[in-house]
Amino acid sequence: MQTLLDALREAGYRCVGPQLRDNAIVYDELGDTSQLPQGVRDRQAPGSYRIEIDAGPRHFSWATGPQALKPFLFAPQEILWRAEREPDNTIRFVDTPVSSTPLAVIGVRACDLAALRLQDRHFLEGPFADPHYGARRENLFLVAVHCSHPADTCFCASTGDGPRAEQGFDLALNELDDGYLLQEGSERGAAIAAKLALSPASDAQRDAAEREIEQAAQQQTRALPSRTLRDALFANLSHPRWDDVAERCLSCGNCTSVCPTCFCHSELDDASLDGSQSEHVREWDSCFTAGHSHIHGITLRDDTPKRYRQWLTHKLGSWHDQYGRSGCVGCGRCISWCPVGIDITEEVAAICGENGS
Amino acid sequence: MTNPHRPLEAEVVERIQESPTIFTLRLRFTDPEQHAAYSFAPGQFNMLYLYGVGEVPISIVSDPEDVHLFDHTIRAVGRVTKGLAQLEAGDRLGIRGPYGRGWPLELAEDRDVMIVTGGLGCAPVVSVINYVMRRREQFRRLVIMQGVKHSDDLIWRSQYTHWSGLPETQVLVAADEGAALWPWHVGHVTDLFDRVEMDFSTAVAMMCGPEGMMRAAIEQLHARGMGEDNLFLSMERSMKCAMGLCGHCQRGGQFVCKDGPVFSYTQVKPLFGVRGF
Numbered sequence: 001m002q003t004l005l006d007a008l009r010e011a012g013y014r015c016v017g018p019q020l021r022d023n024a025i026v027y028d029e030l031g032d033t034s035q036l037p038q039g040v041r042d043r044q045a046p047g048s049y050r051i052e053i054d055a056g057p058r059h060f061s062w063a064t065g066p067q068a069l070k071p072f073l074f075a076p077q078e079i080l081w082r083a084e085r086e087p088d089n090t091i092r093f094v095d096t097p098v099s100s101t102p103l104a105v106i107g108v109r110a111c112d113l114a115a116l117r118l119q120d121r122h123f124l125e126g127p128f129a130d131p132h133y134g135a136r137r138e139n140l141f142l143v144a145v146h147c148s149h150p151a152d153t154c155f156c157a158s159t160g161d162g163p164r165a166e167q168g169f170d171l172a173l174n175e176l177d178d179g180y181l182l183q184e185g186s187e188r189g190a191a192i193a194a195k196l197a198l199s200p201a202s203d204a205q206r207d208a209a210e211r212e213i214e215q216a217a218q219q220q221t222r223a224l225p226s227r228t229l230r231d232a233l234f235a236n237l238s239h240p241r242w243d244d245v246a247e248r249c250l251s252c253g254n255c256t257s258v259c260p261t262c263f264c265h266s267e268l269d270d271a272s273l274d275g276s277q278s279e280h281v282r283e284w285d286s287c288f289t290a291g292h293s294h295i296h297g298i299t300l301r302d303d304t305p306k307r308y309r310q311w312l313t314h315k316l317g318s319w320h321d322q323y324g325r326s327g328c329v330g331c332g333r334c335i336s337w338c339p340v341g342i343d344i345t346e347e348v349a350a351i352c353g354e355n356g357s
Numbered sequence: 358m359t360n361p362h363r364p365l366e367a368e369v370v371e372r373i374q375e376s377p378t379i380f381t382l383r384l385r386f387t388d389p390e391q392h393a394a395y396s397f398a399p400g401q402f403n404m405l406y407l408y409g410v411g412e413v414p415i416s417i418v419s420d421p422e423d424v425h426l427f428d429h430t431i432r433a434v435g436r437v438t439k440g441l442a443q444l445e446a447g448d449r450l451g452i453r454g455p456y457g458r459g460w461p462l463e464l465a466e467d468r469d470v471m472i473v474t475g476g477l478g479c480a481p482v483v484s485v486i487n488y489v490m491r492r493r494e495q496f497r498r499l500v501i502m503q504g505v506k507h508s509d510d511l512i513w514r515s516q517y518t519h520w521s522g523l524p525e526t527q528v529l530v531a532a533d534e535g536a537a538l539w540p541w542h543v544g545h546v547t548d549l550f551d552r553v554e555m556d557f558s559t560a561v562a563m564m565c566g567p568e569g570m571m572r573a574a575i576e577q578l579h580a581r582g583m584g585e586d587n588l589f590l591s592m593e594r595s596m597k598c599a600m601g602l603c604g605h606c607q608r609g610g611q612f613v614c615k616d617g618p619v620f621s622y623t624q625v626k627p628l629f630g631v632r633g634f
């Protein structure tokens with residue numbers, strides 16, 4: 001692992017990876033393998049995320065933390081451009097440079113790769129490609145780790161997005177007690193792998209790695225129905241469950257900020273005191289805020305039932321119209337990080353019912 | 358990659374006060390090359406940036422073939438639009454656009470055209486009225502229906518009077534509340550469909566206004582045999598980016614900014630009138 005970090009740094013990448021911070025696994029600057037969360041397990045449940053130490057040798061025996069890739073590409077806050085006013089009142093519009101230091105992320109999970117694919121489609125493949133996201137995306141090197149320790153809140157097996165990382169990585173690792181299996185996913189990945197002193201994996205190691213991924217899938221207790229839920233959700237827009245969930249939901253928007261596919265943002269202007277320049281800023285927003293749907297002196301979604309319904313019908317329903325698939329990759333974050341423990345899989349079951357009507 | 362978020366500088370060439378709160382800005386990009394490269398279709402909109410305050414979506418009301426200037430008619434309601442109302446000839450602002458899909462003008466050729474609007478400064482369709490007026494021979498009858506809350510809210514009063522006198526043109530205006538000397542109907546504009554003289558079976562209708570008003574109008578048109586495929590609506594939603602990125606304008610699976618703001622009725626029908634979408 002250290003040789004991989006060294007090779008990436010030598011190739012010009014800034015490395016980030018999982019680290020234990022404030023009792024959660026977060027991605028941060030990674031210089032040395034000793035910073036990785038060794039022997040650290042997470043225990044997740046609706047509304048709860050706890051870290052446990054099991055003294056094992058492994059570095060990746062945990063599931064998704066609160067954030068992974070999204071903030072690195074779609075920044076929580078950034079300046080899109082700046083306006084400068086000259087003394088004669090003319091206005092100059094100036095691009096703000098995007099830091100383009102190549103970034104390597106270590107330990108990316110299958111669900112987050114699937115979410116990245118969706119964010120790529122949103123930010124890069126529409127009629128207007130976003131240059132800020134694009135610059136960072138181009139310089140991103142991804143080292144995936146196939147998931148062997150899903151949390152109780154994970155359900156990526158049912159959405160088809162994990163636990164095995166299938167696409168979108170440069171390198172992928174299986175972590176075993178006695179080392180890593182390395183898999184190349186791109187030419188860039190192969191170039192880095194060529195610099196490492198690798199020995200061929202044994203059949204036993206391969207089998208063990210396969211078994212771990214299979215077990216990870218079988219351990220998952222939650223699931224979303226495999227069929228497309230769009231029609232079922234839109235047929236149930238007046239289901240009493242929306243009011244029921246809204247009694248518990250705080251409209252805090254945590255679920256949207258931890259979700260790796262949510263893309264909503266707001267734009268605002270921040271003028272300097274002397275009036276000579278003004279920054280046009282983009283920052284994360286959420287369909288749970290009142291301002292999100294405000295027009296004409298009315299708020300289209302003026303209460304929590306409508307906001308939760310907007311979130312769920314979009315994420316699992318109308319996302320199919322926009323991106324050809326559901327917007328949920330089964331990472332379970334919205335379940336763990338919801339302060340009142342609302343569980344998307346449970347709400348869907350209640351609203352769409354067993355018979356899917 | 359060029360930055361599609363960044364506006365271009367434009368200059369106010371002329372400012373016209375249409376009513377106490379409604380004004381028109383006639384604009385030109387300060388860079389002549391940018392101005393020459395700019396084109397739009399009726400029904401599309403621009404994002405207008407007021408220095409240091411913010412951006413708002415505003416329809417383009419002028420004729421696409423007027424290469425000298427483009428016009429925006431704006432109602433001063435809030436932070437940005439009240440600031441824009443303070444601009445004078447020579448002042449600068451930012452423009453990016455045009456955005457969205459405009460009206461189906463080709464489809465309307467050689468047919469009767471009905472324009473139904475409700476509320477104030479229904480700018481998206483003023484561009485169509487002007488467009489049809491300037492190419493009168495390409496279209497058949499033109500029926501203009503406009504409803505306002507109070508008779509004082511009607512801008513371009515003299516225009517309506519002028520249009521109503523033209524051949525093959527019918528103007529039906531209504532105000533929920535009329536004042537003295539109000540020559541038109543008092544009540545809802547949707548009360549007036551019995552008076553419409555038009556071939557409903559082939560006409561194309563374009564509407565814009567509060568969704569309740571559009572629903573009532575659509576019912577009336579249905580009852581008179583207009584097909585759903587010939588009905589078009591301009592929808593309004595909160596907009597920040599206008600490029601399908603910020604998510605504010607989502608309406609089910611649609612981004613109103615790029616899939617609209619003009620939609621065919623069949624596209625909007627499934628969620629039309631459902632509160633919260």
Ligand SMILES: Cc1cc2nc3c(=O)[nH]c(=O)nc-3n(C[C@H](O)[C@H](O)[C@H](O)COP(=O)(O)OP(=O)(O)OC[C@H]3O[C@@H](n4cnc5c(N)ncnc54)[C@H](O)[C@@H]3O)c2cc1C
Nearest residue numbers: 296297413414415416430431432434435436437438480594
């Ligand atoms: C595609 C599209 C085209 C548009 N074209 C035009 C146009 O041609 N001319 C035009 O004047 N407006 C048009 N609008 C509406 C315009 O964008 C808003 O009125 C504007 O964004 C308000 O910005 P503000 O910062 O001045 O007001 P804000 O500070 O955002 O709002 C101030 C107050 O006014 C209310 N308000 C906001 N918008 C409206 C509205 N449209 N009518 C009544 N009250 C409102 C708010 O609820 C709030 O109470 C269009 C909107 C869209 C989406």
Ligand code: SF4
Nearest residue numbers: 259328329331332334
């Ligand atoms: S909706 Fe919840 S489980 Fe699905 S991707 Fe978003 S955070 Fe993960």
Ligand code: SF4
Nearest residue numbers: 249250252253255338
């Ligand atoms: S579902 Fe939970 S996390 Fe999401 S807004 Fe409601 S209370 Fe907050």
Ligand code: FES
Nearest residue numbers: 599601603604614
């Ligand atoms: S206005 Fe941003 S997505 Fe439509």
